[in-house]
Amino acid sequence: MNINWLSVLGIITTPIIAFIVGVTYGGLTRRITARIQNRYGPPSSQNLLDIIKLYSKETSIQHGVMQHLGPVFAITASITTLYFIPVIKNSVVFTNLSFNGDLIFLLYIMVFGSLGMALGAGQTGNPNAAIGVSRGLSQMVGYEIPFVLSLVAIMTQFHTTSLTDLLAVQKHFADWIIFQSPLAFIAGILAFLGMMGYAPFDVVIAPAEIASGPPSEFGGKYLALMMTSRSIFTFAKLVLFTDIFLGGASDFITLIIKTFLLYMIPVLTGIVFPRFRTEQSICFFWKWPLVFGVLAILVVVL
Amino acid sequence: MISIPYILLIAFAGALLSFVIHHIAPKLRTPVALLTTVLLLYFVWALPANSLINIKIGDFILTWGTTAYGQLFGMLVAVLGFFTVLYSTDFMASKERLGYFYMNFLFVIGGMLGIVYSQDFISLFFFWEIMTWSSFMLVIYCCKDAQSIGLKYFVFSAIGAYSILIGIVLLYSSMGTLQFKNIFGHINEISTGIKISVIILMIIGFGVKSALMPLHVWAPDAYAVSPSPFTALFSGALSKMGIFGIGLVLFKLAAHTGFYSYVQYTLAWIGGITALLATFYAIAQTDAKKLLAYSSIGQLGYIIVGLAIGTPLSIAAALFLAILHAIFKSMLFMATGAVYMRTGTTNMTEVSGLIRKMPISFVTALFGIITVAGVPPLGGFAAKWMLYESLIQSGHYFLVIVIFAASTAAFLYLFRYIFSLFLGQEEKEWENVKEVPWTMQIPMILMTIFVLVIGVFPGLLLDPISSAMQYLNVKPFDYQMSVLFNNWGGKVDMQIVVRSIAAVFILLGIFITIKGYRNTRYVTTKDIHTSGEIPTENENLTYAVDFYKPFERSIAPLLKASIDKVYTLTGDIFEQAFDYLRYVYTGNGQTYAMYVVLFLAILLLFSELIFGIIL
Amino acid sequence: MIYDKSSGKIVDIIKNYARKHSLWIVAYGTGCGAIELPPTMTSRYDAERFGIRGSATPRQADVLLITGYLAVKTLKRVIRTYEQMQDPKYVIGFGSCTINGGMYWDSYNTVKALDRYLPVDVYINGCMPRPEAVISGFIELQKLIEAGKANGAKKYKENLDWYRENQRKVIKNWKMPDYNW
């Protein structure tokens, strides 16, 4: 049996890199937010310290096996999603399994974690958690539709469902899909705002309403695993969007620049907006993003 | 020895025997029924591929034979039949009139087997009627309000049956034969008007059973009141007979006509809207069985869409989903039945927190919902994937959005289903609930394993499907044992997907279990963060009432504005008609027969008029 | 024992460093001292510099900040909140009234010495303490954590009977669920 050691290297290092980048982005976000809020802010390593601290909590409390496995579901989805996305263009190491799945597959595997987390939160028996899950799933239906519209527009335009093929299309700066299909990009980026869960779409965890919602019974190692998963998943989503719209990246510096710029969109939006109520958020996604998505498809079809 | 008449004989003889033996030796009736299904399973499995039997009755020749297409559904019926009867042994143990129950149950199975092996329209109709009648008997088996619901089911079935009958009559009058082999492929010999009429009538007829949207009204209630083992069969196999018929009509009759694309287009949109609306309705349900019933309607909508699109991949997706839906919906209905057996209710606002009491049922339900949701790595994903790919690649851009919206919204009701029944607060009133007996566990476990295996090796199911598609004259499509391909060169390797998911999941599962194992303590669901307060005994901490209120509110304009009113109106008209009829006829046995005759007369009259104009 | 952090192992040093720099406070304004928390947490004093931030539920939190006098009714909730927190956890007594009752020394409804009921790691005096005092109290706690001396939770676990006795003396109707320590 011949093992491609380079891909094994990729399999091992990709989640680690994703975690480090994601966690640093998280810390930087807090710092940038702090600066806008007229204060100094925590060090960029703050999120990492938080995660280490949570792992080092002595006791952890669980209400049953689904709560125990909920964070595992989440992180499995994050890492698997990452594996099926080409992180670096044309790289042997960081392509991982991206030839074996396509966009539709990615859409579904991304939900895997939410479903697992929802089950875990459900088992805790906390009404706040259940309300949070109910809000989260409702909002998910909201933003998935414009996202799919945008994906369908792109898939139709380029006659492929594979991310690798989409990357191959965007060879030069002018070929980026953001320029080739701007309407799809608008729909996609608006859906992306919802996907990232920053304000105004943070109704799921809304502390002032439902005391942080689904994770309200998770602490210690469970919360740590969830935060780890969140860091990786953030990075995975950023890479996915970079690959789809911004032409991917052929080295790490480009990747960092592109993903960071992309990441700043939801972060900066979040700083200046209060949160929507659930139905307002759903209606928002079904208004303009939907229109843009439909227009994007019409442009491609006609 | 192993041939189709024997199969039917076994089914109907077993049915009668279990009825008779109920009065002689009640203890034996269940073994008899079980033995019948075992025999059926063996016979269907061992049935040779080319068996063909002609029986001459008067002028008509009845033809029974095996086709790959029929065998696909036949196997499904036999397997589900065995599982549901096995499940019934303990589930129904404490019920009354079991002879009646098993007789009708086996009649339904026999009828369905007859349908799939029929090679002419007469026997198809004959067995269709057997299936309909005996399933009607089972719908009204259980409780008091079942009567009116049964009536609703019966009326719709009658509409369906007579639509089919008129279609058959039209065919016979214009072609002079009812043999499949004489009709299929020769449809263009008759005039366009009759062709259209026949196809529309047949689709209406079969659409009733597969709960196509305007004709679905009977389904939620009928599913909800019928006893759980039968609901599993009802939603799993019986509704697939409609799909079976629609498949025949589409690919054997309509495919050769000039207006095929219109039929496809209309049917696809009807299917898509069925899927979306049924999903929205399912979200608003509070009864678990009704929720699953609407879910079934939605899933059947996907199947119809797949069939109607008509590309090889989409047909494969539809048939794949048809088989899979039978399995996972049976799993869910069985899990619900298990909950019902132990708690006496399927109201999701009452039951909660059964996970630790009924782990097997929970795992079944969990795998069921993951399959319905189409999340990898279970079988549902392959079906959803093929469906989307085919939709996108055949240019149905907006249909794919409708389907995707329905499919995403399905997460909502699925989570609500499993959360309300199994997760959440472990309440005192369900303290003494136990897991169901092993006879009920076995079918659930076997089907769970099935969806898991199909998830890794969709090819196992795609093999018979591709041969069935060959019978339907559809071009073959590309697949491997565990790799799916689309037309644009995209692929999903399920083995790699499953391997990576399993590896990460197991690795981190072990990690989180071992890490701080000693200091991880289990606490009850009463020990939760309630803002520092201590809840009193009677306070309800389970969030179950109106679970998706915000979502319902945001889709309310969509439902309220147009379709809801039409349905209410239609419903009202029907209800009033029933009421009126109930006043006229006093409700004894004759009533229904009279009613049906009346309906038949009206239908004939109308079709005469319509067809007269067309012709 | 897990609490003895003077072992000098590299793992423990990292752990304590992280614990020290990531203190999450339960969002529970038990008394009037809660009014000085917004300035402490926001732009003027910005406690987030030290990794201090609020946390909505006790499950995720490390620090229970008792911001002032405790009415008996609140004490019951505070005990429940404290016991729902996960080890290692710390209690900071904030304001004079947690130390000796402060100006409510003759009130029939407030407890006078917090450390009889909960293990206090750091006291901050004053009525009310300024945000600077709050931050310096936290820095004191950080020092204790780094030295492995902030082991109030351990004390509580070991002397649970004594604490329970005191708590039950004050709380007339003990309807609390007992936790499996």
Added chain:
Amino acid sequence: MREKETTLYLGPQHPGVTGNMMVKLKVAGDTVVKAETHVGYLHRAFEKLMEQRTWMQSFPIVCRICVPEPDPNEENLARAIEEIEGREVPERAKYIRVMILELSRLAAYMLWMGGQAGTAGLYTVPQWSVGDRDYIIDLFEELTGGRIYHMYIWAGGVRRDLPEGFADKVLRTMDYLESRLPEYDKLFFENAIFQKRAKGVGIIDKDKALEWGVVGPPLRGCGIKHDVRIDEPYEVYDKLDFVVPTHEGGDVWSRAMVRRQEMEQSISIIRQVIDKMPAGEYYNKVPNPLNWYVPEGDAYVKTESARGEFGYYAVSDGGLKPRRVHVRGPAYVHGVSLLEKILVGANISDVAFIMNSLGVCPPEIER
């Protein structure tokens, strides 16, 4: 038997609740079916303690009744004593009192703005506004020595005169705060999402508002122009020129607008006060605080606090200590009976939001 509706505990340990109190919600879906206010978590028995202390010793106690805005309490107690005694207050002290009251109103509104935006999920506003509030706190600190509890106003006048250059500092701070207001407008009050969330939420019925005992900004948010400062002018409010803003609607949005406009008015009042402030004594000669017998009698005095009419009913039996001081905070009505009424039918998302807009302050309810 288990109830059908889900019980949700909003507080006491909850980030959304204003202070240490609890609203027990029974919810069906995301709609509140029944709300019950539970208080008493902050009960220190102030009224009992005051009966144990002399009139003067009560001043440090009363300012702790409402933490975000202690000065109306001191003002009320001082005026109650003055009314029973018939004691006169020097003109300068009156102006200083008005300045203090308006500064504290401004500080309270800054804190409210943070709370209102925070419950809506806009965390930048609290960071800004609480930081800006600290400038006012600094003024208090310089003047009285305490950041939060001032114990500055007392019977017969105020405790200290203004330090040198203090008036300039106040004016500079006012200029700064005024320059910040447009920024808050842009970020918060004109924010489309905030408007969307605030409009039509938590509506108080205009016809019932007076009967239900609604006071302060919530009342003026119903379009009813009532303010203690104009209805029954105390201190020197009758000599000052200011507008009492009202807003139609009775919802969270109109209450927010009323407060927003009152902030401008407060700044203008403070400027006028400093402009018109006469020279002279800042207190009248008073007896030894420990030997201060207040003659027999009773008085009901009221002050317009940031949340509305703040009333004190004080009874003296001619002794050294009060016979009874009974406090009527605006939150007493807003936080219990009114809140329980208007929360019915509200969305879970809006509960904390509505609570904040009413300015519920639990220590006022239970004292």
Added chain:
Amino acid sequence: MKTQNINIEKEIATEIQNTFHTAEVNIKRNKRIEVKLRNDLIPPFLSYAKNYLTFNHLAHFSCVDWIEQNEFELVYIIYSYEKGVIVLAKTRIDREKAEFVTTRHLWYQAETYERELHEMFGINFKGNDRLNEFILEDWEGIPPYRRDFDTVKYATDNFYTRPGREDAKDVRENVTKINKEEIPEFAKEYSVRSLK
């Protein structure tokens, strides 16, 4: 106090006096009218004041414990936004059998006041069905705001007091001492500390 225009107050006072002959009406100052009534006249008076004299704002409802006379004094403070006048309606009830009728039907928020007075003074308001626990929890013994309840004794008995607070009691003792003793003229403006 300055001489003030009290015409409207006089009007209201006369009107009240004409309707309730037994009432003892007196104008305390401008905008303050004190009405003392028999306790059975309070409900009709309040409903009269609310419906005919536009006193529709229940500003306050208080209770004073006159333990020496063995009576509770209930004070309804009502305000008319139209007239800008406050009426303090006072009545006395028996302290031993403390019972009164509710005014919840007039003002919804009276319920809250009644709950508090019920808890703190032990007054039973007939017709108010929500006199449950309000501020205190699991309180045993006499209601705390009654003057015969000794909060100092309760606190020292029930709560652990940290050593070092003993002089706190001295302050109180000093206070009582000062009451009796002659205070030197020079000490009158100084604080407790200087007296020690």
